[in-house]
Amino acid sequence: MAANRRPTLADVAREVGVSAKTVSRVLNEDGPASAQTREQVLAAVARLGFQPNLMARNIRVGGPDTTVGLVIPDLANPFFGAVARGIEDTVGDHGLTLLMGSSADDPARERALTDKFLARRISVLMVVPSVGADHSHLKPHRTAGLPVVFLDRPGVGLATDSVVSTNRTGAHDGVAHLIAHGHRRIGFVGDLPTRLYTRRERLAGYREALREAGLAHDRSLVTNAHDQHGASAATSQLLALADPPTALFAGNNIVALGIVTELARSHRKDVAVVAFDDVALAEALEPALTVVAQNPEEIGRAAAAIALARLDGDRSRTRTVTIPTQLISRGSGEHAPAAQHEA
């Protein structure tokens, strides 16, 4: 019952009475082997439960592992799950396997994970950069031929391929939608920390839309939240202002959940909402939630396509692919503001 040593190639060979190389040949369908030998080997493999040690194989063959390593900041955020699905659909057709791990948006953990992937000699590295992470240490690997792709946010300290959404114009469109429906005071609830790329871009889009409409930018209308609960708090705080917003723009899907939940809890159907990134059940809400939908699967597919091209020898300049967002108007952005009712 103690932990037996796992069987090796040599064990199988001994069991059958052939050389290790012969077993290797049978298993890899390398050189020739008599039907008889093949059968005996296969039987012994099954009997012993032999599992080839891929590490030993790779170390000898020298080639990279057939794994695509993906680092994401949050395992439970469906956005990243959808991105992962897009990657997998694409790379799976090329014999690569996607393995993902979480950085919890912590640069140290991101570094540990990427190092682990690199130490395993994966064939492609994809990272959703953590806030504050530096990626210059990846340079020699990229130079050595490892495709590196940043997702959702650009990397820092390393010029390489990346795939992002049209954060700025998407946010702009969402806010413009609110403005078009008469809103003049529009709250922005964004990510924490405020150094996050996507938050910056989306806030920039928000300000652009305000500027275009000749609206003043009131800093008291801009809040940030770390999670759903924080977004709920930020929402009630915004609505408690002396001159409260009549509409809210959610900077991401998690924030959107917090805003919508808080509005429902306080029965504030009069507040218009537009969210960046789609959420489940958006169309079942009352009013249905208008969103600036991202296309996470496409982000994943695009990243995979770039990586495959690089693996295939593509040495062209690094590119940043931008996946368009789409305003899906479902109703929540179309309330007339309360002020109009009173006018």
Added chain:
Amino acid sequence: MAANRRPTLADVAREVGVSAKTVSRVLNEDGPASAQTREQVLAAVARLGFQPNLMARNIRVGGPDTTVGLVIPDLANPFFGAVARGIEDTVGDHGLTLLMGSSADDPARERALTDKFLARRISVLMVVPSVGADHSHLKPHRTAGLPVVFLDRPGVGLATDSVVSTNRTGAHDGVAHLIAHGHRRIGFVGDLPTRLYTRRERLAGYREALREAGLAHDRSLVTNAHDQHGASAATSQLLALADPPTALFAGNNIVALGIVTELARSHRKDVAVVAFDDVALAEALEPALTVVAQNPEEIGRAAAAIALARLDGDRSRTRTVTIPTQLISRGSGEHAPAAQHEA
């Protein structure tokens, strides 16, 4: 610009003018090393961008990799993301890293992934079994000391630790809730395929609740759906019956999305709903969605705890840990049935 060979320990050693073993010592903080040597080595490592080849190390050391391998059926389902988070929180404190991949609920892909994990000599294997998968091939590995834990569903062909929800009693409680509020015709929309463990258990709970209340089991009220869209279709189909249900029980979170969306689309607020597994925005719906909440993080934590105990030498009998579900009554299950209105 061509793909240079990656630097090895020997390269670093040559660069500094010491032996490979010395470099190894510095990097692993093994034996002693003069401050001078250490510094030179570290400098060379940085200069060359040397990354130790973990495969080579592991093959020599013989010990398992410090990875926990997790196979889930769907990367984009937040339930599994939450489970993963629970696992990671627990194993991370013990120096283990969680890596996950998707089987897409396909036995062949599950097998390929587990083989890949096994070939990498991970320290723990966790699997959400695919429908139709057999796990007897894992037996020798478990015997060799590899902890194997099945999540959400029990494995087939291998008696080992597993962690599941109280599917049957949870479903029972949800359906009983509907019955308590006067419903007599309750539709069940479950998973496809119907061989799925969770679907079977939840359906059993549904039938139990009906039986206890002395209600007949009408097979025409039981439907299955593969995805959200299918669940919407199943919903409208059930409601189009000559003698339609006044309430619906959703067999999982995805199905719940489909049901709720369809009811919203057709403005059927009169239909009561209870869902197995919580969904985002459940409380923002009108009426708010009553659910039998699972505790995915706890499932993950429990699985991790078992695995860690096994790694620690625990050789006790395999156990099945059952994580309780909790009925969260938010309103959607409390409509009086239409029939009562007419009576």
Added chain:
DNA sequence: ATGAAAGCGCTAACAA
């Protein structure tokens, strides 16, 4: 069709 020897990158076990 099969085997023997050497070596992949690294570290354990001894030296020195």
Added chain:
DNA sequence: TTGTTAGCGCTTTCAT
């Protein structure tokens, strides 16, 4: 404090 030799499990190369 440092170096040498052997060997982890596998595959390559060259024999037979």
